[in-house]
Amino acid sequence: MAVTAKPRVIVIGAGFGGLWAVKTLAGGPVDIRVIDRNNYHTFLALLYQVAAAELEAEDIAYPIRSIFRDFPDVDFALAYVHRIDTEKRIVTTDKKAFPYDYLIVATGSIPHTFGVPGVDTHAFFLKTLEEGVELKNHIVCCFESAAMLGDRAGDSGILTFVIVGGGATGVEYAGALSELIHGSIVRDYQNIDFRSVRIILLEAAEGLVANMPESIRSYTLGKLRQLGVEVRLSTKVTAVTPETVVLSDGETIPTQTVVWTAGVRAEPVAALSGIPVRNDGRVPVTPTLQVPGHPEIYVVGDAAFIDTEGGALPMVAQVAIQSAATAARNIGLQITGRQPLPFRYRDRGSMITIGRNAAGAVIGSRTFTGFFAWVLWLVIHLANLIGFRNRVMVLINWAWDYLLYERAVRFVFPSQTPSLSKSPSCVFRTRCDDERLNP
Amino acid sequence: MAVTAKPRVIVIGAGFGGLWAVKTLAGGPVDIRVIDRNNYHTFLALLYQVAAAELEAEDIAYPIRSIFRDFPDVDFALAYVHRIDTEKRIVTTDKKAFPYDYLIVATGSIPHTFGVPGVDTHAFFLKTLEEGVELKNHIVCCFESAAMLGDRAGDSGILTFVIVGGGATGVEYAGALSELIHGSIVRDYQNIDFRSVRIILLEAAEGLVANMPESIRSYTLGKLRQLGVEVRLSTKVTAVTPETVVLSDGETIPTQTVVWTAGVRAEPVAALSGIPVRNDGRVPVTPTLQVPGHPEIYVVGDAAFIDTEGGALPMVAQVAIQSAATAARNIGLQITGRQPLPFRYRDRGSMITIGRNAAGAVIGSRTFTGFFAWVLWLVIHLANLIGFRNRVMVLINWAWDYLLYERAVRFVFPSQTPSLSKSPSCVFRTRCDDERLNP
DSSP, X not given: OOOOOSOEEEEEOOSHHHHHHHHHHTTSSSEEEEXXXXXXXXXXXXXXXXXTTSSOGGGGEEEHHHHTTTOTTEXXXXXXXXXXXXXXTEEEESSOEEEOSEEEEOOOEEEOOTTOTTHHHHOBOOSSHHXXXXXXXXXXXXXXXXXXXXXXXXXXXXXEEEEEOOSHHHHHXXXXXXXXXXXXXXXXXXXXXXXXXXXXXXXXXXXXXXXXXXXXXXXXXXXXXXXXXXXXXXXXXXXXXXXXXXXXXXXXXXXXXXXEOSOEEEOTHHHHTTOOOOTTSOEEOOTTSEETTEEEEEXXXXXXXXXETTEEOOSSHHXXXXXXXXXXXXXHHHHTTXXXXXXXXXXXXXXXXXXXXXXXXXXXXXXXXXXXXXXXXXXXXXXHSSSHHHHHHHHXXXXXXXXXXXXXXXXXXXXXXXXXXXXXXXXXOXXXXXXXXXX | OOOOOSOEEXXXXXXXXXXXXHHHHTTSSSEEEEEESSSXXXXXXXHHHHHTTSSOXXXXXXXXXXXXXXXXXXXXXXXXXXXXXXXXXXXXXXXXXXXXXEEEXXXXXXXXXXXXXXHHHHOBOOSSHHHHHHHHHHHHHHHHHHHHHGGGXXXXXXXXXXXXXXXXXXXXXXXXXXXXXXXXXXXXXXXXXXXXXXXXEEOSSSSSSTTSOHHHHHHHHHHHHHTTEEEEOSOOEEEEETTEEEETTSOEEEOSEXXXXXXXXXXXXXXXXXXXXXXXXXXXXXXXXXXXXXXXXXXXXXXXXXXXXXXXXXXXXXXHHHHHHHHHHHHHHHHTXXXXXXXXXXXXXXXXXXETTEEEEEETXXXXXXXXXXXXXXXXXXXXXXXXXXXXXXXXXHHHHHHHOOOOOOOOOSOOOTTTXXXXXXXXXXXXXXXXXXX
C-alpha cells in the first residue's frame, strides 16, 4: 500500500449503515477501511425467506470486496472486532489492530432475550444468515422426524411452531412458514397428518405490528388467521425448554421450535469499549451523530440512540442508511475544517408482507393493503438488493414459488453437527463424527 | 401407511446408483424405502465447481423426497446407517431399524488416504457437498489472510495451492481454481502480488488422466500448464502437515491447502456388516450383482467390485447408473420367480474439462478436444442435472462466469467454527464463541 497522509476512516460493520457510509465517503480525500466478521453484506429484510426455504442464503448476500472494487481508497478486513480504544484511536481485532482518525460504528443489533430463561440456548433467532439457514434446516428436520414418528407426531409437539414477537419479522415469518408447510412441504410427506401442524404467533402487546396504522394492523391479523396462524395477543413467554414454551398465563405448549423475534439490542462492542450506552446497548449520540466527547467517533443505525423531536428513531434499515450517509458527510465537513450538520430523518414509509398477494404499505399519509401493496413490496425489495445477479436469482425463486407453489431450496445443508444444533430431535452427523470409524 | 404384503426393498444411498435403482423399481409390485444421511441427492460431477466458487451448493443438490413425490410406494428415511444385519435382514440406523426382503447397497465411496500421515486431518477432500463448500471457504480465506499479510504473503505458503491426484477431479479442480484466482479473485485484492500464487498438481504416475487416450492426455497437460498450473508427474506425497506438504523426493512445500483427490475406497458399511470385501472396501459381487451367499442383497456402483472380461469396472457414475438399473430389474425377476440376469456394462464414453473452452471427450472410438468437446461437456452435464430449476441456475451461473469472468458466489459461509475448520490461518467465529460475552 502506498504511504499516504490522507485521514484514515474506519467503518465497523458492512450492513446497511456501513455500506452507505462507505459509498458516501468513497472517492473523497480519505483512506477507508471496512471491518466485518463476514466477507459479505446480508440483505436482512429477506432473511425470513431464507428461513422459510424460499430463497437461498447466497441470494441475499453480496461479497463486500466486490461492492467496493472500483474504489481504490476502500480496503476491507475480514476480522472480528474486540474493542475500540477510544484514547489511542485504535480498533483491535482478532487479526490485527487498525488505527483510525475517524470512526463510524455501524455494528447493528443482536437479539434481546430480556433474560427469559432458555431463550439463549433453545430458541432460534433471525438476525444472521447462519441463523436463517439453521432455522430452515430445523423446520425440514421436524418434518423428517414426524415422518419417522408417524401417528405419534402430533402429540410430540414436533409439528408445533411457535414464533415469539408480533413485529415485522415475526409476522412475515409466520406467514411464510404457513405457506411453506401447507403449499409445498405437504406434498412430500404422505404419512403425516397436516391437521396436526400448529403455527402460533405470540405477542406481548395488545396488537401486531405496533408501528403500523390500524387498517394495516387489522388486515395483518386477518390474513395471518386466514393462513391458519394462531395469533395470541397479550401473551408473554416466561421460559423456553428443549421441548416446550411456557406462557405467562401458565400454559405450557409442547414444541421444539421457538423462533425469537421479540426484541433487539445493540451489538455490544461500543459498551465493551467503555462508550456510554443505554440499557439496550445503544449509544446516545449528539444531533450530529457523534459520541459526546469524541467528535471523531460516529455511531449510526441500530447501534445509535438517535433522539429527535418526534421521539427516538426506530431500529430499521432506513434510519441506518440515512444516518450513515449523514455521518460520512459530517466527516467530510470536519476534514475540511467545517462544522458537522445535524441529522434529519426522512420517513419514507414502511411495509409488511404476510404472504402471497398480501401485504400492507404506508407511504406518507396513504396506506395500501392487498395485491397492490404486495407488488410494491416485491419491487422495492428487489430494487434494494445489491447485485444484479442476486436480483435475477431472487426473481427466479419468487416466480417459481408463486407459479408452482414449490420451494426448491429445502435442503438440510450443511449437515448439522450435534454441537451446533439446537434441534434435539434432528441431529445429523458429518463423517468426522462417524462412530463406526472412531468407536 | 397401509398394511401391505408387497416385498420390501431397501435402497441405501441416494447417489446415482440409489436414484436409478429406485427409478427402475418404482411402480412395480414392491414397497421401496430409500435411506440416506442427507435429504438431497448431490450431482458430484460438478462438485469441483462448488469448490471453485462457480456454482452454489444448492445448484447441484436436489431434495430426495421431491424426486419420488409421484411414486406412492417410495418412502424416504433421513438416517445414518449403522449396520446391515444380513441374517435378520434388518438395516439398523441412528433413528430406527428397517427390515427388508431385498437390499440394494449403493453407498458409494469415500476418500482413500493410503495411510499417508496428516491427510485425514489436514487435507481437503472433494467427495461431499460439505467438503466442496469447506474448500471454497478456505480458498477465499487464504486470500483474506494474504491481504492482511501484505508483502509477506508469498513466503508464507498461503498462496500455494496443492492438488494431489491427476485424475479427473484433480485436473478439473486445478483448472477451475486457476480460472477462479486469475480471472475473478485477482480483481478484488489490490495489495496482493498474484505472481506469488502457485497451483501445483501432483500425480504419482507418469501421466495425468490415465484412463484417457494419449491425445487427450497431452492436451490436458498442455492446457493446465497454459493456465499456470505446475504439473509434477511421478511425484508422491509422504506427509501433510498444517503448513506443508512433503514429497517423495524430499522436497517440502509450504502450503495451507492440500486437496486430496488421489484415490477413493468404498464407504465402509458393507465391510462393517461382515460382508466380505476387498482391500479397498468394495464388495466382489456375482455377475448378477448379488453378494455371494446372499441373493437378496445387491451391491452397485462404487460400493461394488464388478469384474468383467475387460477387467474390473471403474468407479464412475455410468457404472453406478447402469449397475443399479440391472440390480433393480433383477429384483423384479426374483420376485416373479425368475433368474437374475448378468450385468452388461456399456461404455458411453468419458469426458474431462480443464477450463474455459477447453475439454476432452471420448465417444466410442472418436476423441475430441477443445471448444467442441467443452460445449459437449456443458450440454451433457446440464442434461444430467436433476431438476429443471437446478439447470436454470447452473446455466445462469455458467453464463455469468463465461461472459463476465465473475464468480458471484465467493462467500465464506457458513462462518467456520474453530472445531470444524482445517484452516489454521483463517478461523471465524460465531456468536456463540464470542469471548467478549463469555470471557
